[in-house]
Amino acid sequence: MNKVRIGLIGCGTVGAGVIKILKNQSVLFKKKFNTEFSIVKICDLNPHIAQKLKINKHLFTKKSDDVLNDTSIDVVIELIGGIHPAKEIILKALKAKKHVITANKAVIAKHGTELFKEAIKQKRNIYFESSVSAGVPVINAINEGLSGNTFNGLYGIINGTSNFILSEMTQSQCTFKEALANAQKKGYAESNPTLDINGMDAAHKLAILVRLSINKTIALSNIHVEGITHISHEDIENAKELGLIIKPLAIAKKINKSVELRVHPTLIDKDHPLASVNGVFNAIFLQTDPLGDILLYGQGAGQMAAASGVISDLINLSTKGKNVSRIRMKNISFEDKSIRIQKIGEVETHFYIRFMAIDKPGVLSKITGILGKHGISIESVNQKIRKKSSAVPVIVLTHKAKEKKLRLALEEITKLSVVKSKPVAIRMESLL
Amino acid sequence: MNKVRIGLIGCGTVGAGVIKILKNQSVLFKKKFNTEFSIVKICDLNPHIAQKLKINKHLFTKKSDDVLNDTSIDVVIELIGGIHPAKEIILKALKAKKHVITANKAVIAKHGTELFKEAIKQKRNIYFESSVSAGVPVINAINEGLSGNTFNGLYGIINGTSNFILSEMTQSQCTFKEALANAQKKGYAESNPTLDINGMDAAHKLAILVRLSINKTIALSNIHVEGITHISHEDIENAKELGLIIKPLAIAKKINKSVELRVHPTLIDKDHPLASVNGVFNAIFLQTDPLGDILLYGQGAGQMAAASGVISDLINLSTKGKNVSRIRMKNISFEDKSIRIQKIGEVETHFYIRFMAIDKPGVLSKITGILGKHGISIESVNQKIRKKSSAVPVIVLTHKAKEKKLRLALEEITKLSVVKSKPVAIRMESLL
Numbered sequence: 001m002n003k004v005r006i007g008l009i010g011c012g013t014v015g016a017g018v019i020k021i022l023k024n025q026s027v028l029f030k031k032k033f034n035t036e037f038s039i040v041k042i043c044d045l046n047p048h049i050a051q052k053l054k055i056n057k058h059l060f061t062k063k064s065d066d067v068l069n070d071t072s073i074d075v076v077i078e079l080i081g082g083i084h085p086a087k088e089i090i091l092k093a094l095k096a097k098k099h100v101i102t103a104n105k106a107v108i109a110k111h112g113t114e115l116f117k118e119a120i121k122q123k124r125n126i127y128f129e130s131s132v133s134a135g136v137p138v139i140n141a142i143n144e145g146l147s148g149n150t151f152n153g154l155y156g157i158i159n160g161t162s163n164f165i166l167s168e169m170t171q172s173q174c175t176f177k178e179a180l181a182n183a184q185k186k187g188y189a190e191s192n193p194t195l196d197i198n199g200m201d202a203a204h205k206l207a208i209l210v211r212l213s214i215n216k217t218i219a220l221s222n223i224h225v226e227g228i229t230h231i232s233h234e235d236i237e238n239a240k241e242l243g244l245i246i247k248p249l250a251i252a253k254k255i256n257k258s259v260e261l262r263v264h265p266t267l268i269d270k271d272h273p274l275a276s277v278n279g280v281f282n283a284i285f286l287q288t289d290p291l292g293d294i295l296l297y298g299q300g301a302g303q304m305a306a307a308s309g310v311i312s313d314l315i316n317l318s319t320k321g322k323n324v325s326r327i328r329m330k331n332i333s334f335e336d337k338s339i340r341i342q343k344i345g346e347v348e349t350h351f352y353i354r355f356m357a358i359d360k361p362g363v364l365s366k367i368t369g370i371l372g373k374h375g376i377s378i379e380s381v382n383q384k385i386r387k388k389s390s391a392v393p394v395i396v397l398t399h400k401a402k403e404k405k406l407r408l409a410l411e412e413i414t415k416l417s418v419v420k421s422k423p424v425a426i427r428m429e430s431l432l
Numbered sequence: 433m434n435k436v437r438i439g440l441i442g443c444g445t446v447g448a449g450v451i452k453i454l455k456n457q458s459v460l461f462k463k464k465f466n467t468e469f470s471i472v473k474i475c476d477l478n479p480h481i482a483q484k485l486k487i488n489k490h491l492f493t494k495k496s497d498d499v500l501n502d503t504s505i506d507v508v509i510e511l512i513g514g515i516h517p518a519k520e521i522i523l524k525a526l527k528a529k530k531h532v533i534t535a536n537k538a539v540i541a542k543h544g545t546e547l548f549k550e551a552i553k554q555k556r557n558i559y560f561e562s563s564v565s566a567g568v569p570v571i572n573a574i575n576e577g578l579s580g581n582t583f584n585g586l587y588g589i590i591n592g593t594s595n596f597i598l599s600e601m602t603q604s605q606c607t608f609k610e611a612l613a614n615a616q617k618k619g620y621a622e623s624n625p626t627l628d629i630n631g632m633d634a635a636h637k638l639a640i641l642v643r644l645s646i647n648k649t650i651a652l653s654n655i656h657v658e659g660i661t662h663i664s665h666e667d668i669e670n671a672k673e674l675g676l677i678i679k680p681l682a683i684a685k686k687i688n689k690s691v692e693l694r695v696h697p698t699l700i701d702k703d704h705p706l707a708s709v710n711g712v713f714n715a716i717f718l719q720t721d722p723l724g725d726i727l728l729y730g731q732g733a734g735q736m737a738a739a740s741g742v743i744s745d746l747i748n749l750s751t752k753g754k755n756v757s758r759i760r761m762k763n764i765s766f767e768d769k770s771i772r773i774q775k776i777g778e779v780e781t782h783f784y785i786r787f788m789a790i791d792k793p794g795v796l797s798k799i800t801g802i803l804g805k806h807g808i809s810i811e812s813v814n815q816k817i818r819k820k821s822s823a824v825p826v827i828v829l830t831h832k833a834k835e836k837k838l839r840l841a842l843e844e845i846t847k848l849s850v851v852k853s854k855p856v857a858i859r860m861e862s863l864l
Contacts, residue, residue, distance in 0.1 A: 145569025
């Protein structure tokens, strides 16, 4: 029987889930994996945690060093989140020759490359499945299940809160505020939901996925990030009429040797598999070569979903022999130096643009004239309900246009006296 | 640099794809996985294959023993398909201390347990990702990505030909015959498509997935198999009106300690992610504990899709250290002896039933009376367009009903003089 001794640092919601699974499945895991997992030390600052979880209080400590200095521990599970002291704890664990499992997206997104380097030096492994979409095995799929492929595109619904809000707005015709309030009521959004709805949470996860799939270390500042707060019900309805749906996507698109990195609400075809990913569900759509398009779908958050990812990491780490670390970490850290990051201004996409304009002769030609002047060619124009002497919505779909040219054109159009509000521009992706 | 010497047995379409990927990606694989893969012997009966693939003819042999007796070979890739001599070749390879990769669903479905046993005895590994849904990493997901979970339900669209035909019938309103002809024209169906459209291909794949996820060795005779040939355009249209769609599903459902195993066209909610899996695409929907619902979607057939799965196997096999075999094979072979197979007669599902009946007073009450007598309770009844003195369709949706009771009721109803054709019964699954 293979014996694995675990030190757990951070025993909040996910940690409690991990303890629960290891307890409930211990007989099964012995039979299936010939492995006995035991948690031998738990570090948490909450003095009531032992009592709450009904665990022997002698297992608990408030000092992470008690775990890190325990030479009997093989694996440290870090579940405190955030950058500090998580980064220092992980480094110390590796230097103490322990393998590391973490669900911490911030520390892997920002310091992954450094941590992987230390792991290679110490001949140890880092597993971090739950840092993206909880236990949905996207990291395992990229690193192992699809290891014979290269990756050309990644389109992820990887923030459940944003997806819940846009799904609610689409399905129940409610406003952004109502949808957010509903998300908070159901526990799908925190009382301060900023990082979820401004796209930064998704940007962290995108950085991790790009590191592994496109083999490029990404700074968060390399990613163009827009939240979902400017999406109105009117645009959702217009999209529906066009056979489209607005989804909060994290996108990495490799064209030749340059990669576009962006997080923003995106119009996609209503028949694409990503379009039916609703509520808090996550999905990652990958364009791979030679396998082609792949989608993984599942619960991207929640205590047990995240805990299940940690447990899968633990099993994979423990059953893959001690010599595996070097090749696995080399694969994870592999950097394709020929790839450069495309500046957002140079990115070309289709756009949906909505203007509010006075309904009088010549207005459309003024607007389309400015777009034409900036080299933006138009796929369709649709002027909605005509009401005399008040502004009406004008919907323009463009062919592929360079972002910086579109921004210049919009600036110019906004200045027209016949245009009555700041134009709304939403990017479109053709994925079918 | 890790060096892996490969013997390839069977060099048809997929084999040629494997050779192509190894050639094109050799530099990348060296960098990422620190591993150099070389094909040192190829066995194929086609005398023109070396010339066709532009490969040194000295690599080729017509005798599989030339590969199996070559002590320099680490891994045998078996791509001849079918049971014999594939089974004997795999056994011989294991006994000669070689790892085995295969894309052969028949041999793994029928003899997997025996082959796994031999692999354990010889301390070698068998990988077989492409035996189900080509390179879509469902086997890797079950064995590794989701290893912390147990599996309670599996609903797979795992035969691309059937899915293409039903998708065509649904989207283009064509007949079964027209859709099949179109599939053949596009190369999605063989000239003899029997095993695809009668469900047997899907049954083989289901047996493999159940072996791994529910940990039970399955004989093909344990699976209730129905093809898609009896699905008519009328039922597809009726389904649409009810917000449902007919999909060719392979189903394994665990209820307590018994498992239902069936392959048949199934009505599912049009908003479920499986409903948007169209054309030749495959998808596997898994109900797991504790992670919850998971879906994997991708190209389940084709030369490069299958070859990519073989290559992923090759990388995973070669990068996971030599001591891994025992635990991996133990996991794969684990048998949960407490699980029994539910007889189809005892299975309970919702049913859609369509009768053609004379439109006169009392007919509905006769039909519903017989259903009631057999303990089948009705969710809704819908009698379609009334034309005097000719048969009209009557659509009945039932609550959960036991298969054998339903069969008895249908037999009795068929005998009624007012019922003008054999009733159509299609099972429904509530997956949302």
